Amino acid sequence: MLSDLAEKFERASRNYADANGIERDADWFLLKLQEEIGELTQAWNRVSGRGRKKGRSDEELRLDLADEAADVLGHILLFAHRNDLDLSAAIKRKWLFRPEQR
Known part of the structure; x- marks a missing residue:
């Protein structure tokens, strides 16, 4: 699952x-x-409320937050992919679950 997402x-x-x-x-x-x-x-x-809204509505600010969180997720996966890191195995070791299971 993570490797497929990383490849995308x-x-x-x-x-x-x-x-x-x-x-x-x-x-x-x-x-x-x-x-x-x-x-x-x-x-x-x-x-x-710690930064200027620059005329953006609360809904727009929440969308911006989601977009930036998606960028961070993408770049973590890119970093791991580039460095041949097995995030699924690391999650199992560190978080004690398997990300590919429901």
């Missing part, structure tokens, strides 16, 4: 990078994840 993010990221002339070297994956965590933090600050 990988295809989308590769296509985006190719279309925009972005080199996705080893550092890029971690740096991009850090950038996205910053954007998630900024979105959270707006939702929680």
Whole structure:
């Protein structure tokens, strides 16, 4: 399940990078994840009243928060995929469940 999702993010990221002339070297994956965590933090600050809303409604701010959370998830999966990390096994070790089971 996670590996299938990671592969979908990988295809989308590769296509985006190719279309925009972005080199996705080893550092890029971690740096991009850090950038996205910053954007998630900024979105959270707006939702929680700690940042300027910039004329956006509460509903728009919640959508922004969800979008940024999706970006973080995608970039975690991209980082793991690039570094051949078995997240399913790590989740089983650390969280004591198997992500592919219901």
